[in-house]
Amino acid sequence: MLIPTFFLLAIQLAIIPLSAPHIWLLMIFRASMSLLGRVVLVKPLLIDYVKSESRGFAMTLQAYGFVFGELIMVTLFSMTRGMSMEQQYMVPAAIIATLSFSMIWLVREPTIKQHILTERGRVDEEID
Numbered sequence: 001m002l003i004p005t006f007f008l009l010a011i012q013l014a015i016i017p018l019s020a021p022h023i024w025l026l027m028i029f030r031a032s033m034s035l036l037g038r039v040v041l042v043k044p045l046l047i048d049y050v051k052s053e054s055r056g057f058a059m060t061l062q063a064y065g066f067v068f069g070e071l072i073m074v075t076l077f078s079m080t081r082g083m084s085m086e087q088q089y090m091v092p093a094a095i096i097a098t099l100s101f102s103m104i105w106l107v108r109e110p111t112i113k114q115h116i117l118t119e120r121g122r123v124d125e126e127i128d
Contacts, residue, residue, distance in 0.1 A: 005039045006100035012036070014093035017086045 012033050019025035050058040073092060080088045 002039075003100055003103050005036050006096060006103065009033060009036050010093045010097035010100060013096065014090055017089050 012029055016026070016029050016033075019029055072095075076092055076095075077088075080091050083091075
């Protein structure tokens, strides 16, 4: 769910300049971008993918990632001032799309242990 959300955010960020003459289209794009942004900020990965002992560390890393993302966007804004409006939106959209594709290899599904009761006792086996 997280990877398609990032990719949809990148697509919407790339096509938002095309809504220029229509305010209702801009409002629809901004509302859907806000909803997709909330999906990312809910942090469901902390519960599913991180051991309970290191969830605080994972939340700290997410906070650092948020801060560094803001710094990168400020830097990109200063670097793209001379570009047209469409190009200014395309640069961060391309970066977000690239990062969403890299998450395919970085985020892995957790293995679930299934408890099977047999005649001799409990057996744990991993399922995908």
